[in-house]
Amino acid sequence: MVSTNYAPELTGIGPYATQLAEHWAASGARTQVLTGMPHYPAWRVDEGYRGVWRREETREGVRVHRRRHYVPPRQTALRRAAFEASVLVHGVLAPPPGRPDAVISQMPSLAGGVIGARLARRHRVPHIPVVQDLMGAAAAQSGIRGGGRAALVAAKAERHALRGATLVGVIHESFVAGVTALGVDPGRIRVVPNWTHVENPSADRAATRARLGWAEGTPVLLHSGNMGLKQGLDVLVDLARLAPDIRVVLMGDGNQRDGLRERAAGLPNLDFLPPAGADDFTDVLAAADVLAVTQRASVLDMSVPSKLTSYFVSGRPVVASVADEGGTADEVRRSGAGVLVAPEDPAALLAAVRRLAADPVAAEALGAHGPRYVAQHLSREAGLARFDALLAEALGDATAGATRTGESRGGASR
Numbered sequence: 541m542v543s544t545n546y547a548p549e550l551t552g553i554g555p556y557a558t559q560l561a562e563h564w565a566a567s568g569a570r571t572q573v574l575t576g577m578p579h580y581p582a583w584r585v586d587e588g589y590r591g592v593w594r595r596e597e598t599r600e601g602v603r604v605h606r607r608r609h610y611v612p613p614r615q616t617a618l619r620r621a622a623f624e625a626s627v628l629v630h631g632v633l634a635p636p637p638g639r640p641d642a643v644i645s646q647m648p649s650l651a652g653g654v655i656g657a658r659l660a661r662r663h664r665v666p667h668i669p670v671v672q673d674l675m676g677a678a679a680a681q682s683g684i685r686g687g688g689r690a691a692l693v694a695a696k697a698e699r700h701a702l703r704g705a706t707l708v709g710v711i712h713e714s715f716v717a718g719v720t721a722l723g724v725d726p727g728r729i730r731v732v733p734n735w736t737h738v739e740n741p742s743a744d745r746a747a748t749r750a751r752l753g754w755a756e757g758t759p760v761l762l763h764s765g766n767m768g769l770k771q772g773l774d775v776l777v778d779l780a781r782l783a784p785d786i787r788v789v790l791m792g793d794g795n796q797r798d799g800l801r802e803r804a805a806g807l808p809n810l811d812f813l814p815p816a817g818a819d820d821f822t823d824v825l826a827a828a829d830v831l832a833v834t835q836r837a838s839v840l841d842m843s844v845p846s847k848l849t850s851y852f853v854s855g856r857p858v859v860a861s862v863a864d865e866g867g868t869a870d871e872v873r874r875s876g877a878g879v880l881v882a883p884e885d886p887a888a889l890l891a892a893v894r895r896l897a898a899d900p901v902a903a904e905a906l907g908a909h910g911p912r913y914v915a916q917h918l919s920r921e922a923g924l925a926r927f928d929a930l931l932a933e934a935l936g937d938a939t940a941g942a943t944r945t946g947e948s949r950g951g952a953s954r
Contacts, residue, residue, distance in 0.1 A: 542656040543646035544609075544627055546575040547599060550818055551765055551792065552846060553672045554580060555737040557646050558599075563924045564931075565601035572603045572636045574655065576627060579611045581766040581815070582793040594634065605636045615769060615795045621693070627651035635659055642666045642935060645701065648673035650694055653701030666706035666934040670732065672846075674698065674718050698722055706934045709927075712844045714867030730930055735923025736849040736914050738818070741826035748820075748827035752813075759897035760787045761859075762828035764816075765847040767794030772836035775861055777803045778886035779893075780810040786893060789813060791824065825854035829903070830893050834861040835868060837883040844868050849918050852877055852910030857903045859892045861885065877910035 541561050545554035557573070565571040577595075578586040589595065595606040607630035612619035628651035635655070642665055645656025653669050660667030675694040699722045702708055708724050709732040710716060720726050746756070754760050767773055773790065777800060780788040790800065791813040804810045816824045825831060831851045844867040851858050858878030862868045872878040879896075881888040896903040 541571070541573045541644045541646065542575075542631065542649075542652040542659070543573060544576050544649035544652050545580050545646070546573055546578075546604065548586070549578050549580050550815060550821075552580050553646055553648075556672075556734055556846070559737055559920065560644075560924065560927055561602045562600040563927075571601070572605065572638070572640070574605050574607070574631055574636050576609045577606055577611075581768075583611055583613055583795045585611055603636070605634075607631055607634055613795060624649070624651045624697075628654060631655040632658065639663050640665055642668060642931060644931070645669045647671050647698070647701065648675045650675050650697040650701070654697060657701045657704060661704070666937070667704065668707050668709060668930060668934050669701055669705050670709040670711070671702075671715055671719060672711055672734075674715060695722065706937055707930060709930055712867045712871065714844070714870060730933075732926045732930055733918065733923065734846055734849055735920045736853050736918045737920065738822050738850045738853055740911070741822040741854055743820065743823040745827050748823050752824070752827065754787060754827065758785070758787050759830065759893065760789060760828045761830045761832055761893050762789040762791060762825065763832040763834065764791045764825060764850070765845065767792055767797045767800060769796060770836055770839050771796070772834050772839075772861075772884055773800055774803065775834055775884055775886050775889060776832060777807070777810065779890050780804065780807050782886055783890050783894075784809050786890075786897075787811065789828065791816060822850065822854050825850065826856060828856055830896050831856050831858050832861065832889070833858060833868060833872070834889075835863065835866070835883055837863055839863060839866060839868075844871055848872070848875075849914065852914045852918065855907045855911050857896050857906040858910070859889060859896070861889045875909055875913040877907060877913060879906070
């Protein structure tokens with residue numbers, strides 16, 4: 541597996557890459573991962589890995605090969621390109637040893653997709669990229685400086701990584717059109733949704749609120765996860781300014797955190813919290829009254845936030861300030877666990893939060909749809925089984941192709 545993100549990262553695609561690799565290792569497969577140094581969502585290399593060029597680790601039966609790369613503290617198209625280039629160079633120069641039977645690459649990393657395609661071609665084995673985000677669309681839609689030119693370059697890299705793949709996994713059907721536009725035969729695309737990778741909340745809700753200093757009777761609106769450009773978190777700062785009676789909490793990290801803190805200066809009802817640990821993450825989510833997912837209005841078909849699977853587990857109602865025609869809106873509607881409001885509209889978002897705060901019975905009923913949706917569609921077992929099927933199909937196709945080639949040459953192939 542090639543994945544820029546991996547454990548000990550706790551948010552984003554890292555947990556999915558980790559649980560998938562560990563699942564295959566536990567199943568008896570010799571599993572190797574080529575990855576970078578832990579840096580997400582803070583966009584700072586974790587202290588224990590600073591100054592390290594290469595590191596080999598074994599985690600839960602998985603051999604992890606880490607390669608140093610540039611980590612931009614703030615996002616521009618040029619800095620993101622430097623990040624991808626450094627991942628690509630070090631990954632190409634020092635790939636994992638040995639011949640694999642298949643290569644899986646986790647994208648949005650453009651470099652990861654290109655490295656995965658290169659390894660698969662070198663060893664003549666199946667390549668299975670998994671599209672978690674579309675970087676070309678992200679560059680165009682996220683508002684990153686220089687995004688227009690970056691989108692063209694990113695789309696070329698994605699096309700290179702995807703067109704020759706045996707099968708392409710996408711985490712949501714809203715990505716199918718974008719992947720098809722990159723030249724991938726729709727018959728080779730498989731939908732493999734992410735699963736919930738967190739535990740159910742277990743702590744007393746009132747005790748958690750008291751520990752966090754959240755007064756009873758004060759509605760708490762919480763956003764958890766990456767603080768980047770595409771999230772458009774300015775809308776939550778503006779909401780806090782409009783509603784001093786509501787406590788707004790931004791929990792997590794990211795390259796926009798410092799800018800958001802500056803924008804929120806002087807607001808006593810807006811808190812910044814570090815990312816919660818795995819042992820109490822869902823307890824903190826469950827202690828809030830409403831959970832927010834926000835995206836810029838331009839974000840349509842390039843991303844479905846992984847935070848949604850955790851939000852649904854918590855049992856709290858979700859308010860999604862996102863484009864109505866995007867994949868995030870589709871997922872919230874499908875779950876039945878939230879309401880949609882216009883993106884980048886703090887007044888509309890505030891009105892939805894006030895309605896839920898004023899009717900706690902209705903809010904509880906709405907939030908209760910989340911765990912049911914997870915149990916029916918987003919369990920870890922179901923998610924991993926879908927990837928088992930994807931891998932088996934790719935290996936089967938490769939074997940069948942080799943057999944057909946051997947037969948056409950009048951001999952056997954193995």
